[in-house]
Amino acid sequence: MAQITITHNRMAIQGDLVIATIPKLLKESERGLSHCADSHFFVDLSGVSAIDSAGVAFLDDLKEKVAAKRCELALENASPDVQKSIDTFSLKRIEQPEPQTGQSIFEKMGNWAVKSWHRFLELLYLVADTFYFTFVGLVRKKGMRQGEFINQCIIIGMNAFPIVALISFLIGFILALQSAAQLRQFGASIYVADLVAISMTREMGPIMTAIVFAGRSGSAIASEIATMEVTEETDALKSMALNPVRFILVPKMYALTTMMPLLTILSTIIGILGALVIGVTYLDIGMKPFYDQVVKSLIVRDIWTGLIKSVVFAWIIGLVGAYQGFRVKGGAEGVGKATTASVVVSIFMVILADSILGLIFYFGEGVSY
16 A cells, blocks of 8 residues: 655655556645645655556656646655666656766877777778789679679769860860960970970879869769668678678779779870960970970880879779778768768878879889989
């Protein structure tokens, strides 16, 4: 049995708060609510020896009724077991976040180091899997979609050609225009051909193509893989004994490795054609002298330098896009963040790799600029 004793703004409950006693207590509690004139209404639970989920629901209902009278219900003197049941079953309990303690600079440095090490390991595993399945895929086609290489070459390479061609033409055009103003003062206008040909072959052709690929194809790779990761399609592939790296990424790496050098060559040629327009229309240089000067200024090593850079850039863009895609967290917002991070990191890594390769080729043995 259970009963309620009411004095002023205080209600004391004696007995068990269980489903069998709740109907009687509901009627008795109605009388106590008329005393809810102060800002607080206290419920003494010192006499409650047992409580079940129905009893907790009774207290929740009491809280709602007290709140409707602009009072606040306060529970007092509950035993540890009773309080534990209230905390477990109450729908009105508000979780209080634990106060955050400030971290020292050493803790922050340690957390950053641990996170960086874990990210490095994730990248290392991805690079290892990509290299392995890329070379294994040349002799074993199992686990890869038939015709996907051609499809990716069209999506990644051919569809990017118009924007690469336009940017390369404008770069060559502007390079020739800006350098012509200086070279004409010394009567050396013909050397515009040398300047544009060498700069487009060694630097501007590969890096401008890579930047376009990073913004266009790299972001597409990151968003596609991130979407598959969020929708658990990669988990479905694993359940079917298909490695996501081999099934999704390897065909894209083949396409990037093939199409990046080809588009770099086209980018270089179109950039030189842009310079030819300035040479013919502004500097009064004939097409034949311009062509002869370009051929005389270039050597085979210049061409190989640009092609090697383009392959390195292709792998950087593919791996960065895949890494950002596979480690995505959250839903649509995570996909957007992964895509943005892919573009930013890819462009930074391409420029960094270009600087390192430029130093290697410049100071390398047998290399003369």
